[in-house]
Amino acid sequence: MSTLKLQTNYLDAYIGQDELLLLNESVKSIHEEMHNKISTGNEFLGWLDYPLEDHSAELEKMLEIALEVRNNAKVFVVIGIGGSYLGAKAIQDALSPYFRVDESLPEVIYAGQNLSGRYMNQLLKYLKYKDVYINVISKSGTTTEPAIAFRILRKYMEEKYGEKANERIIVTTDSEKGALRELANEKGYRSFIIDEDIGGRYSVFTAVGLLPLAIQGYDIHAIMHGVKDAAIDLSEGDVITNQAYQYAAIRQLLLTKGFGVEVLASFEPALKNLHDWWQQLFGESEGKGLDGILPIAASFSTDLHSIGQYIQDGKRFLFETLLHFHEVEEDCEVPYDAQNKDQLNYLSDKSLNMINDIATQGTAMAHVEGGVPVMSIEVGTLDEYHIGYLMYFFMKACAMSAYLQGVNPFDQPGVEAYKFKMSELLGKNSEVRK
Template sequence: MKFNFSPELRDTDFPVQEWFKSFNQVIDSSATGFFRVTDRSELLQSCKEIHEKFKHKKTFVQIGIGGSSLGPEMLISALQKNDVHFEFINNIDPDRIHDQLSKINLKESLFYVVSKSGGTAETMSGFAIVTNLLLENGVAESELKNYFVFATDPIKSELLNLGNELDVHCLEVPSNVGGRFSVLTPVGLLPALFAGIDCDKLLKGANDLKPKLLDENLSENILLQTACWLMDLKNKGRNQTVMMPYSSKLRDLGFWFVQLWAESLGKKKSLTGEDVFEGLTPIPGYGATDQHSQVQLFMEGPHDKVMIMLQVEKFDNDYSLQNKLNSPRLQKLAPHNLSDLMEAEFIGSLMALKEQERPYLHLQVPRNNEESMGAMILFFESLTAIMGSALKINPFDQPGVELGKIYAFARLDERNT
């Protein structure tokens, strides 16, 4: 990955040594496993064994919500290499679920139920619906193990207990890896294997980046550079972060980033318990499409945004725009390939942003492949962690989510009375 900052990095008085020390303490802690989980080869091996058993399945249905779906969706849309059909039951909209289940052959499908806690209401609802449909279609309860795989906490989980009761294979979601950080665990690795993605290369991409993230020459450490740049801009009122890959296949990277950034950094309390109402608001976009949509706001709206402009240097496919049609605009395009137009629009956007004094991070990856994806995942997870240190909040909890759940279950209890 290559990084270019506009405006350029400047000297600041941020306590970078303290941030770096805190980051190392986080990744070395037994309570926080996202950085080291890529070294646990047995997790991928367990997924390969499940894939070998069920590789005849024509449809893969992942039942999960939030981090149990967004990361896998990103991997599939960016990197799928075969014709396995994927569905993600990632919400509790009855009409949408009906549409999804109506167009698949249940008996040719594998259903992957993912819930770290093992009791996520939305996920368990999806599991109940699919189970009922299978039973209605003549599948015996003793045969459910041929249609389901679970992923959950290996120590304490309702789903783990249910898996043992039904003899359903249970893959591990490590206890010390939160859902939004879990894409490089079996949560994302199993669907990736079914999509023909090389997961060894995916993990290699993450591991190869680690020396740069841990570079003790702090003036060259890309992680600290990015954190300092973001904090400097935040102090000037730039508190919104736009993730804008110029690639349709990387569009879902933006949605994955939104959860990672929002749920980790949006906090009421500081580490010392004070009310701070902290956070950086993420906005997903993608080019060149959003040049005809959100870019008007990004260029001329409030000076409160930072752009992460992601460029794929070389596409795997291309199209010549050569033509003999009688149109001045078509003839102007004729000497070029489609990738030339994408590159020109990307660079044109950077130049316009600079002219309008809109800050951006130009992030380049050589190709949209497993190695690049693994590196990007670990970089943004690590950036999120170190931004937690910079903002003096805990990026690994989500207390604001729990209150709504309490009211939701109270509402259900009222309906039962």
């Protein structure tokens, strides 16, 4: 099979080929505007061609630091919120073992994405007798949650390591401006650059996502290889041949037909954080102008015994996208049991992954019969290359989908609202005024 295949055969009852083709003119012209960098939000289109450029020096630098961290730390704390950590966490959780066995690699812990005093208190206790490196990721350095976490953890590092703390703090931030850049220059922290034209939720294949993954020994070259191949494969401005655009167009057609909720579901629990990354990508790009598709995630089988009931029989305003990796390395067989009280002998000697594949098909069929538009994204092997490919597929689809909806895919005005209210209540705004 190809690296990725969008399966739409269950959608015939909802979307005609003619409807899709009618969108092709819009898709083509958006594509041209996007690639000529003249579309709305064009100051954030750097991610489009980034994978085609040569980043080998940057990757080498990450691998060097990764080696150093592995030799000198038990814990690597990544401070960031939203797009500054969801991508790395998604790939990490998709590929790491379900049960931690290899204690030789540093443990990666995320901070700065919540304001829980309990979380931070326990983190400080946990770090007390362990050697630590910190990677703080923030364009401005003043987003409240990561800024607070960094202030607390910087103090911890300076008390623990003195001057040497500066060698254990790595900053990923703007090349020239912002609080974090200033501090890095002053203290001599090593740093990676967040390109000005790449927004948080499109940054997973920059140092934002790749450094934490390199620390854990994931093949960052393979990720970039997948991302690059996707950028090449998905470069046509056509709704039929470009699967990312096809996914985007289908989503927008379903939205206009009253399907305002998309459930991304998969049958491998390790993909849960990839769903979270996807939810941020689409939710923050499209949830605007009192419209857009609400993206929610489901992990099957467990959620089939939860909102599965709702998907099957609830309000008919949702559609489902099944994400399915065909090749999963490890597997297990159902043993034969002479007694067969559980009536499972019809499955004996069958592999769990095979049964899981059939559960995926069965679920699609049941949901289709229940009146849910279902499509699926079939991906090859669960590995770095294919996840990189898939993530770029989603990014390109998301940009096109938001443009088709008529909104800027790259801003997030609604996120400012809570920040402003919170700052006001905390007295920041009045203090600034003083």
